[in-house]
Amino acid sequence: MTEAFGKGHHLHLIDGSAFIFRAYHALPPLTRKSDGLPIGAVAGFCNMLWKYIQGGKPSDQPTHLAVIFDHSSKTFRNDIYPLYKANRPPAPEDLRPQFPLTREATRAHNIACIETEGYEADDIIAALSCKARDAGGRVTIVSSDKDLMQLVGGGVGMLDPIKNKDIGPDEVREKFGVGPDRVVDVQALAGDSVDNVPGAPGIGIKTAAQLIDEYGDLETLLERAVEIKQPKRRQTLIDNADLIRISKQLVQLDCDTPLDFTLESLELRDPDPEALLDFLTRMEFRTLTQRVADRFGAEAPVIVEAATVATASAKVELPPIDRSLYTIIRDETVLAEWLAEITQKGIVAIDTETTGLDEMQADLVGVSLCTGPGRAAYIPLGHVGEGAAGDLFGGPTLAEGQMPLERALALLKPVLADEAVLKIGQNIKYDCKILARLGLKMGPIEDTMLMSYALNAGEHNHGMDELSETYLGHKCVPIKDLIGSGKSQIGFAQVPVERAGEYAAEDAEVTWRLWHHFRPLLSREHVATAYEVLERPMVPVLAEMEMAGIRIDADHLRRMSSAFAQKMAALEEEIHGLAGGPFNVGSPKQLGEILFERMGLSGGKQGKTGAFSTSADVLEDLAAEGHDLPARVLDWRGISKLKSTYTDALPTHVNADTGRVHTSYSITGAQTGRLASTDPNLQNIPVRTDEGRRIREAFVAGPGMKIISLDYSQIELRILAHVASIPALKQAFRDGIDIHAMTASQMFGVPVDGMDPMIRRRAKAINFGVIYGISGFGLARNLRIPRAEAQAFIDTYFERFPEIRAYMDRTVAEAKQDGFVRTLFGRRIKTPGINQSGPAAGGARRAAINAPIQGAAADIIRRAMIRMPDAIRDLPAKMLLQVHDELVFEVEEGAVDDLIRIARDVMENAAEPAIKLDVPLIVDAGVGANWAEAH
Template sequence: MNQAPLVLVDGSSYLYRAFHALPPLTTSTGKPTGAVKGVLNMLLSLRRQYPQSPFAVVFDAKGKTFRDELFAHYKSHRPPMPDDLRAQVEPLHASIRALGLPLLCVDGVEADDVIGTLARQCAGAGRDVVISTGDKDMAQLVCPHVTLVNTMTGSVYDIEGVKTRFGVGPELIIDFLALMGDKVDNIPGVPGVGEKTACGLLTGINGGLQGIYANLDQVAGLSIRGAKSLAAKLEEHRDAAFLSYELATIKLDVPLDIEIDALLPEAPHREALIALYRELEFKAWLDELLREAAASQDDSDGESIQAQAQYTTILEPVDFAAWLEKLKAATLFAVDTETTSIDAQRAELVGVSFAVTENEAAYVPLTHRYMGAPEQLDLDTVLAALKPLLEDPQKTKICQHGKYDMNVLIRYGIELRGQAYDTMLESYVLDATATRHDMDSLALKYLGRGTIRFEDIAGKGAKQLTFDQIAIEQAGPYAAEDADITLRLHRTLWERLEAIPSLAKVLTDIEMPLVPVLARIERNGALVDAELLGVQSRELGEKLIELEKEAHAIAGQEFNLGSPKQLGAILYEKLGCPVLSKTAGGQPSTAESVLADLAEQDYPLPKVIMQHRTLSKLKGTYTDKLPQQINPRTGRIHTSYHQAVTATGRLSSSDPNLQNIPIRTAEGRRIRQAFIAPEGYRLLAADYSQIELRIMAHLARDESLLHAFQNDLDIHRATAAEIMGVPLEEVSNEQRRRAKAINFGLIYGMSAFGLAKQIGVGRPEAQAYIDRYFARYPGVLAYMERTRAQAAEQGYVETLFGRRLYLPEIQSKNGNLRKAAERTAINAPMQGTAADIIKRAMVAVDHWLQDSGLDARIILQVHDELVLEVHEQHVEEVREKLAPLMSQAADLAVPLLVETGIGNNWDEAH
């Protein structure tokens, strides 16, 4: 009977390789985890391939080995283990043991020796062995029963594979290593002997290392480069070669009290794994484990978690009446809608769920439409009964992403009020960088619970069902769980927020009041001129064809401008452009930054390619797509604003993304011209002027900056005068341009190298500008140093309103990661405070508009700008009130200047 092969994993080799090969990964608290995840991925893959096999993961033990006694300098060139890697060793060992996999560390020898001994024992007994490693030294162990696999590269080495890879068979690998040495392990070898020379010696003279040294007179006659002088070199380093042979030889006789069959893996220790995966924030694996735990609990208890939680699906009027009374009596309840689409402007209501106490929730199906669907309560009757409750501002409600529910319900005549809490926003305010803020992720993170996912009941891909097509028997527990989990999450998250009053205020004073405002802006939508966009698309298409012809003319042949491979061949092989950067795969890069550098060096093709990419993106993202995004019901475009995406608190938008329309090019500005005012209305745009620099002045309290803003000076001209030593009135436009680059560059942590590149001067001159800036604005330098120190001490920075941005990399031993975190620490309070200010302004402006009764509404928010649609009769009245309202959104040491403009389209108003 064939036995399953023994699988031996070189854990030490893979730990290092995973650490250096994979991108750094950290938890929300900054704990490095990338190497752990990489090795565990490999182990899980191996276990799936060899499910019946004995299995051992072997690591080097701490301390010296016999090789250190043979050669004092063995591995002495290796730098000490990086701190970020050292921190991952213990969690990895604990995870391997929790997976039920045998883990071996033997004092006095290396992992290779333990693997070699076990492999020899098994092979001697006629049993196959698979060694998983990335270490070439292990090739000496290959024999008819031993194979090497490298799961990181997919390589497999049997005897023929070793011969193909190294040019010699496994029986000569030690000799091969002895001759060429190993720089990594500091095995000396013979200087000047590389792979080709070692292979030539071993194939030209029989008998391995001993044979070569017994026949040095034959070396000169070999067809090897430098053969004539090689014999003398070999003789000179004879002792080193034989020492290297000993160092490279894997021990095959380590005393091991291990039975092979005792290496069969145990069942995973689920609770230990759950604790580890939660600590390491391996969310997908944690989700899978929790689902397995739930399933096993269902099997053992004979009833589902949902049944235990008393989830009810309401199909009878009497049951709905009973739940209605519960909701009326409750001081707080969770509410959630189920619909046919994630687009709130197009979604149809399918059902509503509620939770009042933990473990108890109900789903009211209303419009499930599938063959055999049971009779459901009447939609209008249910909504009429719920309307007073849902619109009562005194009835406290909790939602998860409540803006969506607001926009769905308003189309059914219900204006959701009293939404005091939103679990998505509670999580976001608590830690914007920690996790995704969807309900499934939050349930895993804060409740340690896997939830029913939409894909579990609706399927995936093109055949995915809409909610109204899902059987009520499946839909009920899913929807009820949503409400129950929302209630549970709120209690957990709000308790944590209350412990940090400044964060609780960010939620209650900024984020929650903004929810109905954003919902209203999304419903308002913006009118766009589809015909104008069509004209622009055609013109862009014509320009793209011209640019393509120009690129082909420069290249001297036709090629696909969108193909990095073809473009790379033209740039680097045919045109001889210098290779400035390479991809991860080792190919010359054609990335935007590389093309920009080449264009600066006056290579014409990169400049044309960049223009083509810019116009192609404008066409594909905006002029072609915007007309398709017009809502047929309203005739307008309704972007979605997202509060819980960016780390700094800034809003983002999607479908369409209005934040990324370029305004520095004529083509980009023309897209804004397609956002138009309806007949009888005008667009009014209000934009904070240099808000981040003003916040910098407030935070730094630098006298020169404060003076410039308090006296309404041109800040860039004032800065130029300060650092270039010229009178304010004599500052040239070029000097102002350079000062502007310095002002904004320092906010974003720009280096002298970056500044030099931006303003076209040498690095020493750029550094001199920076030095003079800090000499003239010492308060700014003090702020930066103070902020770096505070961030390092407490692990986060704050906005003026108490919003926190955690910086897990601020203590990293990796200098690049730490410096990036320091740059973020300096910029985040400014960018975050600007975000808080525009949000406060939106709330204030919206409240005033609602109370004023004027025919005006906010239709867009982009960066530091609000765009309103205002009836012609009210334009001046709104304009006079708007700027002061926005200026009062924060009390700074310098004025908050708001600039306004009016036009028939967005570009005119801006």
């Protein structure tokens, strides 16, 4: 007899529609080979569902489970407000036939599949959550839908399945500014343009939250609206009271949704292997079919091969990866045979295994090679024998059955340098640097990570494991299975050779397969030029820069650390005086108690632990109100961060062999093409503060050398003037006019000569802010002015430059239609959230507007960097750093003028011949003994 649902039970409710759309947008189009039926969303849905029910922590495992779907677009809410969801576009044509298949997939997994005519999935989730909570059980709603956040609390939580992040009352408050019990009131006021919930015109989430906080609830607010001091807001609430009440009915989830089943019927059940395998076989999901069969110890059904529909580049079906086919190369004869095969085929996938992640310090442990499916091998070179006591010099003893490192490198060297052999890697920059330190040059090269980036920037990460599962349907051996984790973790050199060989050779084969998958897509998706011109050539350029490194003055940093410590101590003393007694300034909890309990300041928001938030935004708002204590704490935090991040940390990054700091640049670190600097990050050192400039003083030139900085002047505004075709801005840039003063003059009708610096500052803030889609609220915060005044500035800006609004609208429309935007140079940047609803859509819209501009700027400096090594090859100079729009060089003193002349010419003409910009690119140059002097 089924046990009654109650205490100790845990109900998981999966938002089926969210899973479907995530699967549809995350995977490339896929059709069933036998008949061409679209099945990409079904494949992704099944993989997500299988992964979900197989994973998770024991404490979070469900005892009861259901997947909830929307039945149809028309619900009882359309009777309340006929225009509800009237703006929603229809589902894509190739997705519609997949909806019933996802229901069938759910039932095939032996999971309850629920939908109710006339009600949305959210209402069913609400009703089930309320019933389960009232019965004493726990509920986890598997979704990130903001509308479901009103249910959080009292045993009901949410899990964002994409970010794998729990959503509790604190996260709800962070999003809406109120607790879950008042989310409906805030949504009713703010409305929702995507769902066509009207709300109160001109009132957004933050204002709505402030009003609800002040008046307690929506009905009280509407009854006391006449008391509101702001005339426009008061009249809006009075005039739209009925519409606001209707909006509340639209956003309020119905916990009384009729259910024709019991909670007990949702008890978690194991899948019926036969039924599940039958469904997966009919869908022709080979990899998942095998995975499920393995899980149940069953024999996977044979999926009959069907003729692949002919395309411009028909995909070749490959056999599954079989690690038992791999070879361990232990002697010269076998290695020579492999190298002969590689030379004959002219292509090889290669991967290195090392003792660490720092390419400037890690030692080589082994090399893996792949020439085709199942044809992969591993060359062990640095594995340590188990239990070895070490040699006479205290070093570990190598395991038996490995070639001498020097001999293996000698055999590999000519093949790796052979221009007739293409070397394929995944993040091959790492391998290039490891081998370069051993005297081996590798080229020509291709990188599957960069191919994925060219095809799918903005859609997902580009690590090999994720690419393998997404595009090959193959799960790689996790590295932790070999080396463990935590205190028991070992180095790769300690992994037994046979196990290491399977892992490493698999990496090479997966890379080989990814290359064959991505290569034809580059041309088909019209990104081959972007990959060949902007991505692949960056690898050797960055490898050379990173290996060059930059000198730092460690003594200077130590002196700064000491000065920072003294300044922090002085600030602490001042803060204690303002607080009325000593406390730990670094403790957010203690600070919150002092600000909001002892001092009684307004704006305190408590999280689920009861602690007050003391984030930078909170302290900045308090400081803007004239409170000294939060202002001094912000100063203290700023100095503390500089001390810990830079003056204390940078000396620890000095390489013992080179005496320099070697940052690492990620080519795929940002979807717009901007590079990301890590270990250490040298791109975020403040330049507008005295302390930041002093930190840059620590980056110094070598003896007889100078540091040169070349920086594009206002490049993103210049690109905006070009892409939006703004006559006034283009002419100003051509004439060399102060663009911010010109903008202020155009907007506010004041002469350029003798302009008030404050007016120019406001124009500058708008000029740069508009590129990032700044709101009236954001500009108000930046300029410390009322929001209405800031919004008026933005409105005036768009009235004066209507071409910018036209560009924004055009770009968003294209992003919604295509799912991506392109830069001037053909870089494609996906915009996966552009058609979603809620605040996420606003962020996606701003990203879509900014991406072509920031992306084009990134493309231009990449083009300059790629051309730079050849341009300065005959000079005693090296390119050391890239910091967004700036390049930093080290050059002998006698060649400073030549370097500036040549490098500036390369940078100012980097867009050509691909693009002829309507405005000139200008590069500012500086020279100094250190970076601060040069910038």
